[in-house]
Amino acid sequence: MSTAKYANQFVCDLHAYEPGKPIEETARELGLDPDSIVKVASNENPLGPAPMALEAIRGAASEMHIYPDGGGYKLRAALAQKHDIEFSQVVLGNGSNEIIELLCHSFLNPRAALIAAEHAFVVYKLMATLFGAKYVEVPDPNFVHDLDAMAEAVTEETRLLFIANPNNPTGTIVGEEEIARFMAKVPEHVVVVFDEAYHEFLTDAPDTLKYVREGRNVAVLRTFSKAYGLAGLRIGYGLCAPQVAAILQKARQPFNTNEVAQRAALASLQDVAHVQATVENNAVGLSFYEEAFQQRGLEYVPSVANFILVNVGDGDAVFSAMLKEGVIVRAMSGYKLPGWVRISIGTESENSRALAVLDQVLGSQ
Numbered sequence: 001m002s003t004a005k006y007a008n009q010f011v012c013d014l015h016a017y018e019p020g021k022p023i024e025e026t027a028r029e030l031g032l033d034p035d036s037i038v039k040v041a042s043n044e045n046p047l048g049p050a051p052m053a054l055e056a057i058r059g060a061a062s063e064m065h066i067y068p069d070g071g072g073y074k075l076r077a078a079l080a081q082k083h084d085i086e087f088s089q090v091v092l093g094n095g096s097n098e099i100i101e102l103l104c105h106s107f108l109n110p111r112a113a114l115i116a117a118e119h120a121f122v123v124y125k126l127m128a129t130l131f132g133a134k135y136v137e138v139p140d141p142n143f144v145h146d147l148d149a150m151a152e153a154v155t156e157e158t159r160l161l162f163i164a165n166p167n168n169p170t171g172t173i174v175g176e177e178e179i180a181r182f183m184a185k186v187p188e189h190v191v192v193v194f195d196e197a198y199h200e201f202l203t204d205a206p207d208t209l210k211y212v213r214e215g216r217n218v219a220v221l222r223t224f225s226k227a228y229g230l231a232g233l234r235i236g237y238g239l240c241a242p243q244v245a246a247i248l249q250k251a252r253q254p255f256n257t258n259e260v261a262q263r264a265a266l267a268s269l270q271d272v273a274h275v276q277a278t279v280e281n282n283a284v285g286l287s288f289y290e291e292a293f294q295q296r297g298l299e300y301v302p303s304v305a306n307f308i309l310v311n312v313g314d315g316d317a318v319f320s321a322m323l324k325e326g327v328i329v330r331a332m333s334g335y336k337l338p339g340w341v342r343i344s345i346g347t348e349s350e351n352s353r354a355l356a357v358l359d360q361v362l363g364s365q
């Protein structure tokens with residue numbers, strides 16, 4: 001049946017997002033023990049959720065017959081206070097990916113354009129396609145966003161411009177001065193989105209919230225999926241200029257974030273020790289890989305996030321060979337980087353195992 005001809009063309013045109021390969025699926029396919037598998041494919045927190053979040057999750061279980069607080073009062077109030085902005089400027093999402101979708105839903109149409117960097121997070125492109133908008137890709141020499149070129153790419157039809165900072169999958173960042181120069185040039189009809197999913201890992205993060213406080217057309221996206229270790233619960237947020245927040249609130253479903261996620265996120269904010277341990281573990285792991293790649297003469301992109309991109313010659317082949325050994329990394333052919341794989345930083349033992357398997361695979365090619 002050609003049901004597709006009755007469906008929305010933009011939906012049919014979409015190539016679905018390919019997530020990191022799940023542990024259970026890998027175990028099933030290869031006949032391995034799930035506990036023996038190392039997944040370093042989706043930039044998750046190798047230390048798990050915060051102990052205080054686990055307690056909140058257990059506490060919430062007996063109240064699951066009640067709808068969540070659709071207004072997300074407690075969590076939004078805590079986030080507003082933490083970031084020194086108004087309550088109404090905080091928008092919750094079912095992961096920050098949902099905020100990306102809400103932005104596209106609100107601002108894109110077949111006459112609009114979205115601008116992003118050539119090796120930007122792939123979800124921007126998927127969403128532009130979904131809403132029939134034009135997707136404009138700006139070259140990023142040495143895998144770093146070129147904000148001057150991105151400002152020059154703006155036209156009358158541009159509605160959204162995404163700056164992933166740091167970017168995934170490259171792990172690179174643009175600094176405060178470049179951002180200031182860029183913000184001085186960008187016109188009012190463009191909403192600038194700073195996607196800061198890895199913000200907590202930065203030691204010297206550029207201040208983008210000042211543009212939100214100034215009332216510029218800006219949205220800053222953060223998430224509990226990475227440093228806070230709650231990827232499975234799906235909770236993220238946008239810190240937005242009031243006029244942007246008001247639109248996103250209209251576009252969302254009434255209960256878009258669930259009660260367990262809201263409570264766990266709130267508890268995570270209190271568990272400062274867990275985030276600190278996560279960030280320290282990550283710094284150790286990043287140095288471990290950078291040193292190892294230097295010793296082996298492997299090209300890599302210096303990263304400030306919780307993953308690292310390395311050139312292994314044939315990314316798909318190395319991904320498959322490592323998978324057979326029970327180590328899941330991410331092949332990058334979908335990002336037009338067929339030679340590369342992206343490895344998330346794990347615990348010390350996960351990092352050692354991943355490197356040993358990479359060595360074994362590269363040695364036997």
Ligand SMILES: *Cc1c(COP(=O)(O)O)cnc(C)c1O
Pocket residue numbers: 043094095096097098121164167168195197222223224225226231234235236
């Ligand atoms: C992981 C990631 C996100 C966050 O996704 P969630 O939906 O919050 O889990 C957003 N942007 C980028 C660039 C990411 O890498």
